[in-house]
Amino acid sequence: MGKIVLRVKELYFRHRNNGSDILKGISFFVSSESITTILGPNGSGKTTIFKCLAGIWKYSKGCIEVHDKPIERLDLRERSRLFSLVPQEHEPAFPYTVFEVVLMGRAPFIGLFSSPKKRDIETANEALRLLSIEHLRDALYTNISGGERQLTLIARAIAQEAPIMLLDEPTSHLDLKNQIAVLKKIRKIAKERNITVLMTLHDPNLSNLFSDKVVVIDSGRKIAEGRPFDILNEELIKKVYDLDVRMLSLNGKRFLAPILDS
Amino acid sequence: MKDFKILIMVLSPFLFGFIALFLGAYGINAKDVIKILLNETLHVFHIEDTPQKAIVLDIRLPRIILAGLVGAALSGSGVTLQGIFRNPLIDPFILGISAGAAFGCAICVGFLNFIPIQLMAFIFSLLAVIISYNIAKGQGEVSRLPLILSGVIVSAFFTALVSIIKFLVDPHRLQAIVFWLMGSFSLSDWDSVKIAGVGIGLSLIPIFFMRWRLNVLSLGYEEAKALGINVKLERLLFIGFSTLAVSVATSLTGIIGWVGLMVPHLVRMIIGPDHRILVPLSFFAGGSFMIAADTISRTLTSFDIPVGIITSISGAPFFIYLLKRGGKEVWGR
Numbered sequence: 020m021g022k023i024v025l026r027v028k029e030l031y032f033r034h035r036n037n038g039s040d041i042l043k044g045i046s047f048f049v050s051s052e053s054i055t056t057i058l059g060p061n062g063s064g065k066t067t068i069f070k071c072l073a074g075i076w077k078y079s080k081g082c083i084e085v086h087d088k089p090i091e092r093l094d095l096r097e098r099s100r101l102f103s104l105v106p107q108e109h110e111p112a113f114p115y116t117v118f119e120v121v122l123m124g125r126a127p128f129i130g131l132f133s134s135p136k137k138r139d140i141e142t143a144n145e146a147l148r149l150l151s152i153e154h155l156r157d158a159l160y161t162n163i164s165g166g167e168r169q170l171t172l173i174a175r176a177i178a179q180e181a182p183i184m185l186l187d188e189p190t191s192h193l194d195l196k197n198q199i200a201v202l203k204k205i206r207k208i209a210k211e212r213n214i215t216v217l218m219t220l221h222d223p224n225l226s227n228l229f230s231d232k233v234v235v236i237d238s239g240r241k242i243a244e245g246r247p248f249d250i251l252n253e254e255l256i257k258k259v260y261d262l263d264v265r266m267l268s269l270n271g272k273r274f275l276a277p278i279l280d281s
Numbered sequence: 282m283k284d285f286k287i288l289i290m291v292l293s294p295f296l297f298g299f300i301a302l303f304l305g306a307y308g309i310n311a312k313d314v315i316k317i318l319l320n321e322t323l324h325v326f327h328i329e330d331t332p333q334k335a336i337v338l339d340i341r342l343p344r345i346i347l348a349g350l351v352g353a354a355l356s357g358s359g360v361t362l363q364g365i366f367r368n369p370l371i372d373p374f375i376l377g378i379s380a381g382a383a384f385g386c387a388i389c390v391g392f393l394n395f396i397p398i399q400l401m402a403f404i405f406s407l408l409a410v411i412i413s414y415n416i417a418k419g420q421g422e423v424s425r426l427p428l429i430l431s432g433v434i435v436s437a438f439f440t441a442l443v444s445i446i447k448f449l450v451d452p453h454r455l456q457a458i459v460f461w462l463m464g465s466f467s468l469s470d471w472d473s474v475k476i477a478g479v480g481i482g483l484s485l486i487p488i489f490f491m492r493w494r495l496n497v498l499s500l501g502y503e504e505a506k507a508l509g510i511n512v513k514l515e516r517l518l519f520i521g522f523s524t525l526a527v528s529v530a531t532s533l534t535g536i537i538g539w540v541g542l543m544v545p546h547l548v549r550m551i552i553g554p555d556h557r558i559l560v561p562l563s564f565f566a567g568g569s570f571m572i573a574a575d576t577i578s579r580t581l582t583s584f585d586i587p588v589g590i591i592t593s594i595s596g597a598p599f600f601i602y603l604l605k606r607g608g609k610e611v612w613g614r
Contacts, residue, residue, distance in 0.1 A: 073507040099509030106507075112367035112499050113554030119496060126497045127509035132490040134557055179508070 021051035023087075024215045025072075025183060030081035032067055032239075041067050042078065043239040049183075049232070054209055054216040056226035059236040060260055065219040068236075069185050072217075074098040085183070099127040103176035105186040108168040114161040117171050121146055124178030139178075146177040149208055166197030170204065177208065184209070186218035190225065202229045223251050224274050235259060251275065286551055287562065294352075294568035298345045301576040305341055306583065309333045344469040347533065348575040348588075349568035350477040351466075352540060354530040356567020357485050358523030359541025360548075360560055364495035365519050368425045369549075370603065372541030373406075373527040376428075377435030379538065381409025382531035384439045384446075387458055391450040399480060402528035409435050410524055422502045464537035464589020466575050473533045480529030484522040485564060491519070492560035499556075537571075537589045539596025544570050546603070 025048065032042040042064050049055045057065050070076040072083060074095050083090050085101050093101075103124070111120070124146070125139040135143075147153045150170045155163060160171060169189055176184050189205065190198040206229055209216045220226045226233050227247040235243040235250065237259045243250045256264045256275055264275040303314050317337045320328045328334060359372040373379050385405035389398040416431035417423050443462070447455055461468075494515055497505050505512045530537075544567045545559070552558055571588070574595075578588040 070503070075503045075506045095506055095511055096509035099507060102507075104504075104507035106504055112369070112501075113549070115496065115554055119555050123497050123500065123508060126494075126505075129493065131494070131515070132487070134493040 021053075023048045024051040024085065025049040025217070026084040026087070027068070027072075028082040028084070030068070030071060030078050030083070032064075032071055032076065032078045040079075041239050042071070042081075044081070045236065045239065045241050047234045047241060047244050049215060049217055051215050052209070052213050053231040054206060054218070054229060055232040055234060056230040057217070057219045057234045057236060058221075058223055058226055058259075059219075059242075062238075063236050064239045065236065066187055067239075069104065069187050069217075069219070072185060073102050073104045096127050099179065099181065101181055101183060103179040103181040103184050105169075105172045105176045105184065105189060107187055107189075108165055108172060108192055110161060114159045117152065117155045117158050117160055117163065117167075118143060118147065120160050120171055121174045121178050124175035127179060142180070143174075143178045146174040149177055149211070150174045150204065164197075165192045166194075166201060169193065169197075169201050173201075173205065173208070177212065182213075183215045183217065186216065188219050188221065190220065190222070198225065205229070223256065227251055227273060227275075248273065283552070287558065290548070290551075290562050290569075291565050294349050294565055294572055297569045297572040297576070298349060301345050301572055302337060302341055304576055304580050305336070306579065306585070307333075307336050309336065339471070340469075343471045343474045344466050344575070345572055346474050347469040347477055348466050348571045350474070350481050351530040351534050351537065352544075352567040352569070352571025352574075353485060353564040354477075354481045354526035354567075355537060355540040356544035356563045356570070357488060357560065358526045359567075360545035360556070360563040361488055361495065361519050361523040362541070363545055364499045364556055365516050366423050366425075366428055367499045367501060368423075368428055369546065370425065370429060370542070370600075371432065372539065372545075373410075373523065374536070374538040374541060375436070376413050376432040377409040377439060378406045378524055378527045379531055379536045380436040380439035380443070381406035382528040383462060383536050384409075384442045385528070386461070386532050387443045387446045390458055390461070391446045391454055398532045399476065399529055402532040403525055405439070406528040406531070407521070407524050409439055410520055414520070460587070461535040463587035464535040464592070465578075465585065465587040466534055467579075467585045467587075469534075477529060477533055481526050484526035484529070488519065488522050488526075489561060489564075491515075492556045495519070495556035495560065496554075499554075535587070535589060537592055539592050539599070540567060540570060540574075543592075543596055543599050546599075 028046050030042050030045045031040055033040045045068060057068065059065050071078045090098060122135055122139065122143040125135050125142060129135060129139065147156055150173060152167065152170050152174060155167060160168060189201055193201060202225060205216060230247060233247045233250060234241060235255060242259055243255055253264055253266055256262055263278040265278055267274045267276055303311050313333055314337055317328060317334050321338060355373060362371055362373065362376060363369050382402040382405060385401035386398050389396055389401045413431045413435045417428040447458055450458065497508055497510055498512065498515060502512050545563045548562050548566050549559055552562055574591045575588045578586040578591045
């Protein structure tokens with residue numbers, strides 16, 4: 020693990036016309052070329068953190084630094100060159116082809132009165148190759164499977180060429196096989212492209228398997244931060260999810276199994 | 282195959298326009314029309330200034346060119362608005378832009394003749410679309426059904442205002458307003474072609490250069506923002522340019538509905554949703570649709586039927602077809 024790329028300091032967020040704080044002073048840091056997952060129950064503020072990072076929502080207090088420089092002053096275009104956001108897979112309004120969707124990742128580099136140039140098209144093609152989905156190039160995004168859509172959106176983020184990739188629950192709509200396939204792909208390209216990955220996940224076992232670091236949050240507060248091996252244990256799960264689990268070891272990896280009858 | 286389809290669509294307005302030169306209430310035989318055209322372009326024959334020559338060059342030709350420009354304006358603004366609102370069921374007519382423009386024009390025709398009609402049309406159509414937009418706007422995102430409903434409300438409001446003007450204005454002008462509201466090219470001349478050329482050119486050219494942004498904007502507010510797009514500003518730019526195109530068109534030819542809905546839809550069905558191709562082809566297809574509709578309206582009967590009636594008669598069933606076929610594709614999430 021390298022030096023610190025992203026530092027979030029005392030982040031507060033609330034909706035404009037809605038009283039209570041959703042983020043209540045979240046702080047954590049992310050090291051370069053690593054995979055960090057944010058774990059937490061529904062409504063704990065995971066997606067809100069991403070929206071604040073990507074500049075979609077404005078946080079009320081706090082500070083975000085990339086390479087020790089605060090980014091509050093950056094406009095959306097400059098921000099989008101630091102962070103690429105992979106949203107949850109979804110249906111767009113119009114049936115674009117996979118290639119057209121990936122090409123949209125070039126938006127931060129294309130002027131208001133301009134269209135993608137040869138270099139942008141090459142970058143998009145390369146992103147398709149990296150994700151091994153060249154065969155889907157001309158398929159309609161609306162006609163492919165959930166796993167393929169997720170890969171398409173990751174390819175779009177790759178085309179965006181940002182050093183930090185944010186993935187919002189990349190596994191939420193996928194079956195077990197595709198969950199593992201997508202996460203393995205993310206790990207592979209993070210390594211090949213030296214990309215720092217920050218993602219949210221629901222399953223502590225998946226974040227144990229696929230991340231270098233975990234940030235656990237609940238109701239807008241950070242509960243724990245550290246290596247999954249060090250912090251993911253029975254007490255933490257009990258505290259955050261109010262669920263009894265038993266820790267099992269297999270091939271040096273630890274797994275958390277829910278106990279149904281306590 | 283795709284290239285062939287594109288070529289056909291690009292050539293169609295010129296082909297339809299050429300054919301339309303030969304058709305009309307005043308029978309002129311084809312040989313004479315060709316002679317008049319050759320004389321005008323190559324100066325090979327010498328032709329006296331006859332009524333036939335005036336009809337072809339000063340009545341039919343400007344009318345055809347105006348129809349092409351207005352069709353391009355309505356269809357181009359339809360495809361733009363559908364893109365930024367990610368809503369395939371809207372067009373300038375549904376959003377109240379046409380009704381706003383009509384009100385602006387009616388004020389000019391009825392009371393304030395000294396103000397340029399295009400300016401009033403632009404002001405009120407911009408007002409109309411901004412009201413529709415703001416009624417429907419939730420947290421950044423504009424949902425589909427609310428936008429259509431708010432457009433209906435705004436349309437009804439401005440149509441009512443036009444009715445008040447019709448009620449108050451003196452009968453001579455009333456007739457002019459009523460006829461013009463039905464949408465017609467019967468008053469076309471070279472002056473209106475010049476106004477249309479400048480106004481519609483000034484709005485469609487920027488839309489053409491910005492067209493790729495529509496792909497990104499159609500992903501929705503949050504995703505477009507995460508891709509570095511200043512969504513609010515760019516939406517406003519697109520709304521401004523498409524409103525300018527529609528208000529200029531409306532000020533010259535009255536309300537012509539449904540073109541902005543139908544044509545982009547048809548082009549999208551043929552060529553796909555990529556705005557890099559969709560936008561320019563919508564210009565061309567809108568032009569050829571309008572030339573065809575206008576030619577039908579002036580040759581179908583011995584009267585010059587207002588073309589707005591023709592487009593509405595074809596538009597309403599088309600809209601019903603979209604709704605019935607629709608499901609997810611039309612309404613989305």
